[in-house]
Amino acid sequence: xxDIMGRTDxxxxxxxxxxxxxxxxxxxxxxxxxxxxxxxxxxxxxxxYLDASDKSDPAKRVFAIVGGSLPGGTExxxxxxxxxxxFRTTGILGxxxxxxxxxxxxAFPGWLTLPAYQDLAxxxxxxxxxxxxxxxxxxxxxxxxxxxxxWRELVMRPEDFPKVIPMLLYYLRLRKEPPPHGTxxxxxxxxxxxxxxxMMPLAVVTxxxxxxxxDAIANPLTVILGGRQFARLWHFVIMLLFVGYFFVHMGLVxxxxxWNNLRSMITGYYRLGKGDGVGP
Amino acid sequence: MKRRLxxxxxxxxxxxxxxxxxxxxxxxxxxRTILNSAETIDYHLIGTRGMAKxxxxxxxxxxxxxxxxxxxxxxxxxxxxxxxxxxxxLVVDGLVEHKRAFSIAQLRAMPLVTQITRHxxxxxxxxxxxxxxxxxxxxxxxxxxxxxxxxxIFHCMDVDDTGTPYYESLDLTQAAHPxxxxxxxxxxxxxxxxxxxxxxxKIPTQLGYKSAKWxxxxxxxxxxxxxxxxxGGYWEDNGYNWYAGI
Numbered sequence: 001x002x003d004i005m006g007r008t009d010x011x012x013x014x015x016x017x018x019x020x021x022x023x024x025x026x027x028x029x030x031x032x033x034x035x036x037x038x039x040x041x042x043x044x045x046x047x048x049y050l051d052a053s054d055k056s057d058p059a060k061r062v063f064a065i066v067g068g069s070l071p072g073g074t075e076x077x078x079x080x081x082x083x084x085x086x087f088r089t090t091g092i093l094g095x096x097x098x099x100x101x102x103x104x105x106x107a108f109p110g111w112l113t114l115p116a117y118q119d120l121a122x123x124x125x126x127x128x129x130x131x132x133x134x135x136x137x138x139x140x141x142x143x144x145x146x147x148x149x150x151w152r153e154l155v156m157r158p159e160d161f162p163k164v165i166p167m168l169l170y171y172l173r174l175r176k177e178p179p180p181h182g183t184x185x186x187x188x189x190x191x192x193x194x195x196x197x198x199m200m201p202l203a204v205v206t207x208x209x210x211x212x213x214x215d216a217i218a219n220p221l222t223v224i225l226g227g228r229q230f231a232r233l234w235h236f237v238i239m240l241l242f243v244g245y246f247f248v249h250m251g252l253v254x255x256x257x258x259w260n261n262l263r264s265m266i267t268g269y270y271r272l273g274k275g276d277g278v279g280p
Numbered sequence: 281m282k283r284r285l286x287x288x289x290x291x292x293x294x295x296x297x298x299x300x301x302x303x304x305x306x307x308x309x310x311x312r313t314i315l316n317s318a319e320t321i322d323y324h325l326i327g328t329r330g331m332a333k334x335x336x337x338x339x340x341x342x343x344x345x346x347x348x349x350x351x352x353x354x355x356x357x358x359x360x361x362x363x364x365x366x367x368x369x370l371v372v373d374g375l376v377e378h379k380r381a382f383s384i385a386q387l388r389a390m391p392l393v394t395q396i397t398r399h400x401x402x403x404x405x406x407x408x409x410x411x412x413x414x415x416x417x418x419x420x421x422x423x424x425x426x427x428x429x430x431x432x433i434f435h436c437m438d439v440d441d442t443g444t445p446y447y448e449s450l451d452l453t454q455a456a457h458p459x460x461x462x463x464x465x466x467x468x469x470x471x472x473x474x475x476x477x478x479x480x481x482k483i484p485t486q487l488g489y490k491s492a493k494w495x496x497x498x499x500x501x502x503x504x505x506x507x508x509x510x511x512g513g514y515w516e517d518n519g520y521n522w523y524a525g526i
Contacts, residue, residue, distance in 0.1 A: 047404035054398055055341040056407040099299055115306035116299035120402065121519030122306045125315040128526060132318050212400045213525025216330035216485045228398065228406050
């Protein structure tokens with residue numbers, strides 16, 4: 001591919017972009033993140049609140065999903081408490097789908113949890129198995145990228161930063177031409193770098209800090225995060241970032257040539273578009 | 281309107297199918313066996329190495345939250361509470377050279393250690409408390425486990441709604457860990473009935489359900505498969521991992 005490296009007049013060319021390892025690990029990340037989020041919400045339901053203290057001090061509670069009846073009433077309600085504010089969420093959070101066709105008092109609804117019915121033990125089984133799937137898929141991908149010298153195409157370089165805003169304007173249809181770039185455009189690089197080098201490691205690290213066994217081996221890790229309950233809070237926030245990323249990712253996959261995008265993640269072949277190149 | 285109805289009913293049908301698939305997979309024995317393989321990896325990789333962080337007096341929680349079964353209400357236990365645990369004996373038997381039954385006074389005469397450690401519940405919350413008691417390893421050194429011994433099983437006085445007693449188990453490595461203690465005091469007072477009086481196990485390197493309360497018999501054994509559903513503990517028999525370090 002050396003002959004087309006760095007060229008910017010390649011629109012329409014079909015190139016082999018994603019190796020089998022990259023494609024497989026992509027789908028394994030997708031599957032494991034889906035299972036991890038759903039089983040994670042199942043686990044969260046067992047203690048549906050986030051505390052900023054290991055003392056179990058109710059004054060340090062920052063977030064909670066509660067269910068019950070309002071004073072003087074008999075009707076079940078669900079509510080969310082966030083930094084001192086409460087919101088009525090009956091039917092969605094707090095009093096909601098029990099995963100078996102009925103309704104009950106539980107934080108996240110059955111259609112969002114794995115398993116759907118309340119079962120902490122099983123949620124943990126799913127979570128801890130797919131945590132390994134995610135980690136091993138990440139390791140396989142890292143080895144593959146190193147072996148094929150693929151990092152240079154993906155890792156953000158100083159000259160990519162000025163191109164981020166123009167690329168964003170192009171996505172927002174406020175600019176006609178995207179800035180010329182290599183295999184990945186500057187916005188893709190930035191997003192994937194944040195996901196791969198910030199969110200993924202933080203998801204793993206904040207999860208490990210919740211384990212009393214790991215904490216006994218690597219306590220400084222828990223201390224840096226602010227304690228076990230703070231780690232639990234960060235773990236939850238990172239989950240929200242992943243959910244947010246998922247919607248952005250879906251939006252862009254759908255609006256930037258859905259079939260071409262899907263094909264590239266299934267067969268590896270990608271038709272280059274405007275501004276696309278091959279290389280760093 | 282029709283279209284909206286179609287879309288919303290399709291979405292709920294997909295959600296329902298998703299739930300059904302998730303539930304069915306969760307209950308499938310093969311799937312559970314595969315998922316459970318992570319426990320073996322974690323047990324060997326993390327195990328019971330290292331020392332749980334010890335906190336200061338200032339870190340102690342105002343109230344030590346309780347969890348698990350209700351305080352035992354059997355006539356045996358009520359009797360112990362009424363005589364201030366004078367008639368209570370901690371039986372240590374099974375695969376040991378010297379079977380023993382220790383009174384509280386005998387346990388208190390042993391070398392006592394203090395730890396201010398975090399209690400991590402499987403549900404996700406934590407609480408910090410000061411525990412004082414005898415190292416389990418010390419008690420085991422008195423009774424001397426036989427060479428074929430592999431596990432230490434804790435039989436408890438509390439029962440669930442159906443009358444099934446609570447029990448737990450550790451392997452010998454976990455039992456010999458210096459922070460694994462038979463706690464007699466919590467926050468400078470003898471442990472009260474709600475927190476497991478008079479003797480509770482405290483193992484800060486694992487989740488709270490391992491720290492069995494109301495222990496009155498310790499059985500040293502080569503296996504735990506002969507007990508109840510054979511998984512080595514009450515919660516283990518109900519689907520939770522035997523290795524509770526994660």
